[in-house]
Amino acid sequence: MIAVLSDALALILPVDCAGCGVPDSVLCATCTDLIAAPRPLRHVLASGLVVHAAFDFADRPARALRTLKEEGRTSLVRPFAAALAAAARAGFPDADVLFVPMPTSAAAFRRRGHRVVEAILDRSGLPALSVLRRIRSTRDQRELGRAERARNVAGSLRARRRLDGRRVVIVDDVVTTGASVGEAARALREAGAEVAGVVCVAHTRRSGFVRDTDMNPG
Secondary structure, X not given: OHHHHHXXXXXXXXXXXXXXXXXXXXXXXXXXXHHHOOOOEEEEOOOOOEEEEEEEOOHHHHHHHHHHHHHOOHHHHHHHHHHHHHHHHHHOOOOOOEEEEOOOOHHHHHHHOOOHHHHHHXXXXXXXXXXXXXXXXXXXXXXXXXXXXXXXXXXXXXXXXXXXXXEEEEEEEEEOOOHHHHXXXXXXXXXXXXXXXXXXEEEOOOXXXXXXXXXXXX
């Protein structure tokens, strides 16, 4: 309901571009073109999980994604869903996989009024399998350092059913330290799934973070 009201108000009240702040535009032409043409990125986490992201979590894409998450501008779901699909195609071409969204916490849903990851995946056209559930509450990860994040989410997820023989890709909106997707991978493997990797809208740049073109120069 919060998200619906936010988008309705955007039609009658002055708004700024979610990506750059230009007035009177939900998403200006420049930002629309930028989000419509992602350059997929690849990063290997310390856990060994390979993450494929549509964008660096920086500049215009980061501002637009924050606006979607925290201000409920759900009209931004469509362009980010297309960007996620592009990153998935680049990272998992012709792969027989199912895409598993990170479940939205109850606290985040109460705060935002919508489920960001699930909405983006639903509009992406990728084959989805919503099988993860939270079995205990966790603190807001934004307040925590790397080690604290890992402890915070440890043992917090469980698959709703067995996934023997299924090959899956974890989906998130933003990957930072990888603690949350690492916990998701543990829960999915415990249920018998093969975790092929992670795809996300944006990834925080860290050492060792390289573009796919750099990884495959030929």
